[in-house]
Amino acid sequence: MAQINYANTDTLYKIAKGRFNIGTIAENDLLQMELSFLNADKALNEAKIDLEVQKYKLRSFLGFNDNVNIQLSLPDPPTVKELGFIDVKEKVGVNNPDLLLYQRQLLESQEKVAQARSQRGFQANISASYGLTQQAPEWSNAYDRPQNQQQVTLGLQVPILDWGLGKGKVKMAQSNMELVRVNVQQSIVDFDQQLLLQVMKYNIEDEQLYIATKADTIAQKRYEVTKQRFLIGKITVLDLNVAQNEKDAAKISYLNALESYWSSYYNLQAVALYDFSKNKPLDTDFDLVIK
Numbered sequence: 001m002a003q004i005n006y007a008n009t010d011t012l013y014k015i016a017k018g019r020f021n022i023g024t025i026a027e028n029d030l031l032q033m034e035l036s037f038l039n040a041d042k043a044l045n046e047a048k049i050d051l052e053v054q055k056y057k058l059r060s061f062l063g064f065n066d067n068v069n070i071q072l073s074l075p076d077p078p079t080v081k082e083l084g085f086i087d088v089k090e091k092v093g094v095n096n097p098d099l100l101l102y103q104r105q106l107l108e109s110q111e112k113v114a115q116a117r118s119q120r121g122f123q124a125n126i127s128a129s130y131g132l133t134q135q136a137p138e139w140s141n142a143y144d145r146p147q148n149q150q151q152v153t154l155g156l157q158v159p160i161l162d163w164g165l166g167k168g169k170v171k172m173a174q175s176n177m178e179l180v181r182v183n184v185q186q187s188i189v190d191f192d193q194q195l196l197l198q199v200m201k202y203n204i205e206d207e208q209l210y211i212a213t214k215a216d217t218i219a220q221k222r223y224e225v226t227k228q229r230f231l232i233g234k235i236t237v238l239d240l241n242v243a244q245n246e247k248d249a250a251k252i253s254y255l256n257a258l259e260s261y262w263s264s265y266y267n268l269q270a271v272a273l274y275d276f277s278k279n280k281p282l283d284t285d286f287d288l289v290i291k
Helices: 002-021 027-062 085-095 097-118 165-231 237-272 286-290
Strands: 123-133 147-157
Touching: 002 027, 002 165, 002 237, 027 237, 085 165, 085 237, 097 165, 165 237
Parallel strands: none
Antiparallel strands: 123 147
C-alpha cells in the first residue's frame, strides 16, 4: 500500500506542477499535492523499517539467522466455511484437557471428604525393631558374639471426646466439595458459552470477509475514477485525498477481516485440538521433533 501510494502521489505531484505552471490549478492545490507526496514518502520509509523489524522478530522466533529471507504473501481464506457447534463440542469433549482438569478437581474434593471421615474413628499403629548390641573394654571385642535385641510396639488411639472436631472436619470437607462442584459446573457452562460464541463468530467470518473484499474493490475503483477526474481538472486535491484515504481504509479492513477469519479458525482448532480442514485430531511425532 505504501509503495502504491508513493508511486501515485509522485506521478500526481509531477502532473500538478505542470498544471500549476500553465495556470490551471491554484498554488494551494499544488502545496496540498506536495504535502501528500511527502507524507507518502515518509509512510513508505516507515513501512520499510517496520517490515524489516517484523521479519527479524519472525526469524528469531523460528530460530533462523539473518541470511534467511522471508517472502510474505496473503493466504486464501480457510477451506472450512462453516462449523457445527455440536460437532465442535464433541471434539472438544474428547481432546480438550480443561475438561479433564474439572473432573480431577471433583475427584480430589471427594478424596478429602473420604479422608476426613476415615480420621474420625479409632486409629492403631504397630512398629517393630530388631538390633544387635554388645559391650567390651576393647574396640575389636565389641563386635564379638553380639546379643540380639527385639522390640515390638503396638499403639491404639480411641477418641473418647473430640468436641466435634472430627465431625466438623467432615462437614468442612463436604462443604468444600459442594463448592468445587458448583464452581466446576459454572466453569463448564461458561466454557460451553464461550465455545458457542467462538463457533458463531467463525461462521460469520466468511460473510464479513466477502463484505470487506467487496468494499475494497469498490474503494479501489472509486479512487481510480477520482484520480482520472483530477487529471482532467474536474475535482480538487481534497477530493482526491479523501478517495485515497477511503481506499487505504478499505484495504486495511480487508486485511483485518482476513486475519480475523484465520484467527477464529485457529482458536477453535486449538480448543478442540482437531484439524477441521483435514478432519483428524492434531497429533505430532515427538521423536521426529526431537531429532
